[in-house]
Amino acid sequence: MPPANNFRVLARRLSSLAFNPLPALLFVHVLVCITLGSPYVAAQKVALSKVELSVDGSKPGAKIDRNIFGQFAEHLGHGVYEGIWVGPDSRIPNTRGIRNDVVAALKALKVPNVRWPGGCFADEYHWRNGIGSTRVATLNSNWGGVIDPNTFGTHEFMDFIDQIGSEAYVSVNVGSGTPKEAADWLEYMTAAQPTTLAKERAANGHPAPYKVGYLGVGNESWDCGGNMSPDYYLSQFKIYDRFVRNFNPAQQDKQQMPKIAVGPGGSEPRWTEWTETIMKAYQQHTWSWDMNGLSMHSYTVVRWPPAYASVGFGETEYSQILKSTLEMEGLIAQHSAIMDKYDPQKKVALVVDEWGGWYAPLPGSNPGFLVQQNSLRDAILAALNLNIFARHADRVRMANIAQMINVLQAMILTDSEKMVLTPTYYVYKMYVPFQDATFVPVTFDAGSYTHENVALPRIDAIAARDTAGKLWLEITNVDPTRTVEIDANLTGITAKSASGQVLTAPKVDSVNTFEAPNAVVPKPVSVKASNGKLVLILEPKSVTVLSVEE
């Protein structure tokens, strides 16, 4: 209703009440309260929206592996070329061709591992094209059919990993490669003795062996990786596992290069059959083959092809996407249950090495480049998923959001020399203390947030003690319009004070842009700590992380 009409209705109401002063006074009082924010109205609002949390510091759980905060950088669109690599001759400040601004931003996230070179790209990648002084230009047939100059290859990737202080998670080509090609690549990267391949590495500028932290054997081998049946893939995996090894005697302990097999991509029977086949075989593994992780891919997409907009949407799309993302919980539970049957000791990690929101490409962008904006909704989506992984920390020990820069749910967007950090970036930054922290149980009645036909838990929360013993608490308010008072009762924790940060913004689709990079950034939040309790007000649609001083 236009403001002039509002005014007329109000005036009519007031005049109709004029003959009886009491209702008129009450009406005016309520009006003033609403307008000026009376403590009575505020208190009532808060009282209606209280959620009690119980944080039990006396019952520590599993370690939240830092690797669940892993990233994924595929040769796709501007993820690698422009996002990371600009070349040594670029006017964009760089170190040996790698952007300095991006490196500085990523260092602050303490990125535990980076998965590279794909994705679907990995099963068409031939490592020899990307070493030495003459690089071979190839076509990236998966992603836009553009030329990949291969100027970013093994040495550049390892340099990047080194510059950001991370570990390499390398995916080898099973679909169009051979065990020999992959074994040679590993020898080239890891051999410490002067083999011909190690000498070639040295001649190309790196005498010391590289460390490959994790090895992925193929990617989505049930689809873009070669449309294999689970049995066929299993035979391939056994061969690759046997021959594609860490060639450095100082790193020969398998734990120093865990091998990750291709796993499921959904909940339907074909995926449960896949997990069954691999895990059943694992039960019979011998000295000649083993596995340390089973990959799982799950994007938040609602339906294919991805059609939801990444910016310029409202509460309907907000609630539908968040409903869809919470399916991660059931998917992990489903595949973990199969893994438990064959691996009750949980030796094999469930590795969610592709996840995140996948939306329609931004208008005007190359659809093969998977370019999308990143909004407050994505920050909340990220927090909900990280919390799910943390609650399954005994099985989910690695995860890689897709993807690191300029592709899908990115941490960073770049445009030539410009760079902007996304709301998802800030969630990862706020969660740094949870890396390798010990899970602390939190129980609560989340209440519900409903919009149209979607009902969601209104809040979510996790707690953990970091490696120095400090307690951290994360609370997400999914509700986009209502504040919540949080009363956190602490057991086995004597809180002297608490402080923290909140990430929120005016709209569910608020974004950071090159022109306005600080629209969605964390701000300090105030917390009251007394009598074994923390009390704070959670803003609507927000992610809050607190640390507690004991």
Ligand code: AHR
């Ligand atoms: O992340 C984009 C693509 O999604 C990956 O290349 C592929 O593994 C998945 O289907």
